[in-house]
Amino acid sequence: MALQDLRPMMERCSSCSGCKFIPFEKIQSVRFAENCPSIGYYNFHTYAARGRFQLSQSVLDGRTELTETVTEAIHSCTSCGLCDVTCKITRYNLEPLAHNLEQKAYAVEKGAVLPAQKTIMETLAKENSMIPGTKKKNRTDWAKDLNLKDLFKEKGEIAFFAGCKYSYDEKLQKTAQDAVRILQHAGVDLGYLGAADNCCTGRAKQMGYFKEFDKGANTNIKAFEKAGVKTIVTPCSDCYNSFKRQYAELGMEVEVLHVVEYIERLILEGKIKFSKSVPMTVTYHDPCHLGRQGEKFEAWEGIDKKIFNQIHIYEPRKPRYNGIDGVYDAPRNILKAIPGVNLVEMERIREYSWCCGAGGGCSQTLPEYSAWTAGERIAEANSTGADALVTACPWCKDNFTDAEDEDGNKMEVLDIIDLVHKAI
Amino acid sequence: MALAREVYQAFEDIVGNRNISEDIGVCETYRSIPSQTSAHYGPSKEWTPLPQAVILPGSTEEVQNIVKICNKYGIEFKAGSTFWATMAYIGGDNAVQLDMRRMKSIEIDAKNMAAVVEPFAIAGTIQAEAMKVGLNVQIPGVGCSSSTLASSSGWAGFGPASIFMGANPENLLGAEWVLPNGEILRTGSLGSGDGWFCGEGPGPSTRGILRGIFGPAGSMGVCTKIATRLHPWPGPKQFRTYGKAPAYKADFGDNFKCYTLCYPDWESWARSVQYFHESDVLYIGHRQFNMFGRNLKAFMLNIITDPEKQLSDLPELLKDPEIQKHNDNMKHDYQVVIAGMTKRDMEYKEKAIDYILEQTGGWKHEMMLEKEKHDYALAYMTRLGHKNLNYVMCGAYEGTFGLSGNVWKTIQVVEEASAQKRKWETEHTCIAATGGDSAMGGVSSLGGGGATGWEFFTNFDSYELESVQGTSDMVDENQAFHNKYAFGPDFCRWNSDVRHVNGYSYTQEEHDEMFAKAPQPWIYAYQYKIREAVNPNHLCGSYLRTLSPGKLEGK
Numbered sequence: 001m002a003l004q005d006l007r008p009m010m011e012r013c014s015s016c017s018g019c020k021f022i023p024f025e026k027i028q029s030v031r032f033a034e035n036c037p038s039i040g041y042y043n044f045h046t047y048a049a050r051g052r053f054q055l056s057q058s059v060l061d062g063r064t065e066l067t068e069t070v071t072e073a074i075h076s077c078t079s080c081g082l083c084d085v086t087c088k089i090t091r092y093n094l095e096p097l098a099h100n101l102e103q104k105a106y107a108v109e110k111g112a113v114l115p116a117q118k119t120i121m122e123t124l125a126k127e128n129s130m131i132p133g134t135k136k137k138n139r140t141d142w143a144k145d146l147n148l149k150d151l152f153k154e155k156g157e158i159a160f161f162a163g164c165k166y167s168y169d170e171k172l173q174k175t176a177q178d179a180v181r182i183l184q185h186a187g188v189d190l191g192y193l194g195a196a197d198n199c200c201t202g203r204a205k206q207m208g209y210f211k212e213f214d215k216g217a218n219t220n221i222k223a224f225e226k227a228g229v230k231t232i233v234t235p236c237s238d239c240y241n242s243f244k245r246q247y248a249e250l251g252m253e254v255e256v257l258h259v260v261e262y263i264e265r266l267i268l269e270g271k272i273k274f275s276k277s278v279p280m281t282v283t284y285h286d287p288c289h290l291g292r293q294g295e296k297f298e299a300w301e302g303i304d305k306k307i308f309n310q311i312h313i314y315e316p317r318k319p320r321y322n323g324i325d326g327v328y329d330a331p332r333n334i335l336k337a338i339p340g341v342n343l344v345e346m347e348r349i350r351e352y353s354w355c356c357g358a359g360g361g362c363s364q365t366l367p368e369y370s371a372w373t374a375g376e377r378i379a380e381a382n383s384t385g386a387d388a389l390v391t392a393c394p395w396c397k398d399n400f401t402d403a404e405d406e407d408g409n410k411m412e413v414l415d416i417i418d419l420v421h422k423a424i
Numbered sequence: 425m426a427l428a429r430e431v432y433q434a435f436e437d438i439v440g441n442r443n444i445s446e447d448i449g450v451c452e453t454y455r456s457i458p459s460q461t462s463a464h465y466g467p468s469k470e471w472t473p474l475p476q477a478v479i480l481p482g483s484t485e486e487v488q489n490i491v492k493i494c495n496k497y498g499i500e501f502k503a504g505s506t507f508w509a510t511m512a513y514i515g516g517d518n519a520v521q522l523d524m525r526r527m528k529s530i531e532i533d534a535k536n537m538a539a540v541v542e543p544f545a546i547a548g549t550i551q552a553e554a555m556k557v558g559l560n561v562q563i564p565g566v567g568c569s570s571s572t573l574a575s576s577s578g579w580a581g582f583g584p585a586s587i588f589m590g591a592n593p594e595n596l597l598g599a600e601w602v603l604p605n606g607e608i609l610r611t612g613s614l615g616s617g618d619g620w621f622c623g624e625g626p627g628p629s630t631r632g633i634l635r636g637i638f639g640p641a642g643s644m645g646v647c648t649k650i651a652t653r654l655h656p657w658p659g660p661k662q663f664r665t666y667g668k669a670p671a672y673k674a675d676f677g678d679n680f681k682c683y684t685l686c687y688p689d690w691e692s693w694a695r696s697v698q699y700f701h702e703s704d705v706l707y708i709g710h711r712q713f714n715m716f717g718r719n720l721k722a723f724m725l726n727i728i729t730d731p732e733k734q735l736s737d738l739p740e741l742l743k744d745p746e747i748q749k750h751n752d753n754m755k756h757d758y759q760v761v762i763a764g765m766t767k768r769d770m771e772y773k774e775k776a777i778d779y780i781l782e783q784t785g786g787w788k789h790e791m792m793l794e795k796e797k798h799d800y801a802l803a804y805m806t807r808l809g810h811k812n813l814n815y816v817m818c819g820a821y822e823g824t825f826g827l828s829g830n831v832w833k834t835i836q837v838v839e840e841a842s843a844q845k846r847k848w849e850t851e852h853t854c855i856a857a858t859g860g861d862s863a864m865g866g867v868s869s870l871g872g873g874g875a876t877g878w879e880f881f882t883n884f885d886s887y888e889l890e891s892v893q894g895t896s897d898m899v900d901e902n903q904a905f906h907n908k909y910a911f912g913p914d915f916c917r918w919n920s921d922v923r924h925v926n927g928y929s930y931t932q933e934e935h936d937e938m939f940a941k942a943p944q945p946w947i948y949a950y951q952y953k954i955r956e957a958v959n960p961n962h963l964c965g966s967y968l969r970t971l972s973p974g975k976l977e978g979k
Contacts, residue, residue, distance in 0.1 A: 011459075011819070014462075015508050016811075024809025025807055028662050030528065030545065030550075030552065043480050043525050044445060044480070045525075064449040065449075070449035073450070089809075090812035092735050093819070307739060308720075309853045311738070312885075318736065
């Protein structure tokens with residue numbers, strides 16, 4: 001697929017503004033009605049999906065060059081996919097997210113990238129990590145004392161995959177360690193890839209580096225196969241999306257579970273029991289790549305055809321990712337099962353959840369904008385009266401931790417694993 | 425031609441460097457492409473002119489200062505909010521585009537049943553804020569992603585709820601208006617310092633200038649704030665829904681009902697509409713789902729109300745005899761919503777509907793009484809959040825014919841218009857073949873009941889040149905139909921006298937030639953005088969229809 005191949009999609013967009021708001025039926029207030037961080041921050045129409053469609057038309061027609069402003073506009077999409085959900089409320093054949101990623105890939109191919117992206121990609125090439133300053137040799141240090149099986153040396157079927165953020169970020173490593181301990185305590189026989197544990201490269205794809213993603217993904221798929229892995233468990237939502245959606249597209253057939261799915265399963269099986277009360281009111285943030293982008297990949301091969309002269313259909317029926325089958329209930333069921341926890345909801349939840357701002361590499365490449373995006377969520381979380389904001393992704397948690405709303409208010413931010421650990 | 429540095433700097437000094445751009449990529453996204461949206465001057469693949477800069481003002485004062493700079497240097501400007509309609513875009517080369525996105529505040533005055541709103545306050549957000557205090561706002565037929573300020577002060581602004589709430593020009597309770605010369609005019613009671621309660625005074629009235637079905641469409645400066653009348657909402661304080669995307673469904677309680685009312689023929693259809701105009705029963709009344717066409721509407725309703733279905737299911741659904749029967753039963757139909765202010769009020773309205781159906785031989789459509797379809801239609805009609813299904817079939821649509829007026833006039837010609845469209849569906853391939861009749865619109869475009877506001881939805885593929893051109897050719901032929909009945913311009917050509925097909929404004933000489941021969945030319949001469957008084961430098965395009973007084977025949 002190339003950007004030019006999406007030209008019909010660009011020209012069939014009708015400029016309705018659906019890409020600027022959450023689904024209209026879900027709007028409860030003017031304050032939390034909008035859906036797109038990039039137009040929210042930069043304000044120009046250019047930054048909404050419609051503007052991006054139009055920008056691509058102009059670029060492909062040769063009227064627009066990839067200026068510094070255009071480059072920033074293209075890469076400011078957090079790849080959160082909310083415009084994709086809202087567009088599909090009324091349009092069955094437009095896929096803004098696929099377009100935005102392809103637009104980034106086009107820019108990358110033309111050398112129109114952000115300075116920080118270069119550093120990140122150099123780190124990926126040299127150290128197999130998305131976090132500059134980290135070293136491959138330290139990647140599994142976080143797991144030293146956990147009795148995780150090296151699946152290349154010992155037999156096992158379940159691989160725990162922490163991902164770059166949990167592996168390297170010292171503030172977050174304890175959460176990954178607790179996740180492992182919770183699962184082990186419930187009797188799960190966990191292993192990991194040891195020396196073959198590498199970046200999932202999902203964020204590279206989110207930034208438009210498709211070739212690098214393919215290379216990393218294919219290496220990892222082979223590693224999982226060689227190690228005999230049947231199930232991958234990850235606490236990282238970005239990794240989850242990579243494995244469940246992107247790797248599946250490349251042919252991987254391994255079961256993929258986010259930790260929240262596994263914990264929910266173990267609660268239902270009676271293998272995790274809570275003995276302590278955690279008296280607090282919390283609100284839950286749905287990570288984009290666990291929620292609306294956490295839907296299962298379905299292979300499709302077919303054609304786009306017209307009936308009744310001009311009505312577009314797919315033959316056979318094409319899977320339609322509109323976000324509704326993402327992982328939404330598992331984290332909520334866990335929170336409801338923890339004694340003392342009172343869950344209150346924000347206005348923008350589930351398939352129309354606001355992005356944390358870290359996606360698309362933006363927390364590393366455009367930090368001011370990313371922090372504003374997180375601050376918007378902090379404002380929304382504070383409006384619920386909750387004591388803490390809970391999430392299930394290290395990128396989200398990290399981005400929220402120091403974020404402030406427009407009045408300078410912060411909020412306690414917890415990983416859902418932290419809460420589960422407190423209650424056991 | 426880039427703006428002179430001193431001019432750009434002057435704009436930047438007003439809004440700050442974050443809120444202005446002359447980057448080619450940014451400016452290119454502020455060009456309208458009439459095949460990709462509804463332009464009302466015919467679909468074409470031309471792009472409107474490229475602005476020299478895009479400016480995002482954040483306050484009335486900033487708008488005023490921008491306008492003063494434009495006057496000083498002779499630069500055209502135009503303000504847009506949602507950038508849906510082509511009328512929001514500039515019409516010349518030496519022009520800047522104002523994007524009003526930063527101005528989106530909503531202040532609800534519950535006691536006086538009004539909302540004071542800025543340009544980027546869309547109808548969906550105003551409704552959400554109004555519902556918190558038991559009030560509602562009239563949402564134009566175009567849908568809730570439209571700017572209420574624009575539909576009140578610049579264009580038609582009528583919709584499904586107009587029978588109960590009036591059209592938005594009727595709801596305008598005053599405006600804060602930066603005139604094209606940079607002066608600020610506060611209209612109605614606001615202008616005399618008495619607040620936003622009456623659009624006509626005490627204080628300056630601008631009836632006939634800011635409002636009307638052919639409003640100034642942004643060609644007379646920038647309205648930075650308006651007050652719009654709000655109306656009773658006897659439902660929940662939040663727009664409560666259930667169900668999976670994209671088929672969200674309403675959960676409003678027992679005092680709301682949405683019916684699809686059907687009739688054996690157009691005569692009984694029209695009689696029922698007349699009864700509803702007289703009876704004050706309806707909260708909403710609209711021929712909505714016929715937008716999918718007479719042959720397909722029941723099948724499309726089975727798709728859009730089911731989150732698992734998609735257009736690819738249409739061929740299989742078309743084989744279902746039960747749905748075909750439902751489709752046959754809704755040939756002459758429209759949707760209504762009744763809202764009970766009290767239990768007794770609801771009972772009365774239910775009885776009134778039953779009585780009208782009895783008098784006219786009509787019926788409630790059975791399929792649309794199924795709970796999920798009922799609740800979907802209720803959510804759809806109340807918020808108009810799914811209005812962009814207009815585009816679902818092909819990617820683009822234009823409204824043609826535009827049989828707006830007395831309902832008895834409409835029904836005399838609706839079948840002839842349907843046959844003409846059907847001929848294009850069967851003899852050509854440029855438009856979707858949906859069954860000829862795709863007439864949709866309000867059972868009243870005025871508060872209390874009155875003229876209908878109809879258009880025939882005509883779906884085409886904006887990507888395919890032949891489809892775009894063929895649709896335009898069809899509208900040309902439809903214009904002959906309009907000429908035969910003296911209906912004026914076809915809906916699709918409503919703006920063809922204010923902007924060239926290539927997106928450029930008309931010159932005064934071109935307008936003089938058009939309007940000297942038009943019916944009631946004094947109107948255009950009057951508008952010329954108004955424009956000369958407040959827009960002497962002609963800086964906002966040619967959407968205001970004007971005729972040089974010296975060109976009036978006989979003068």
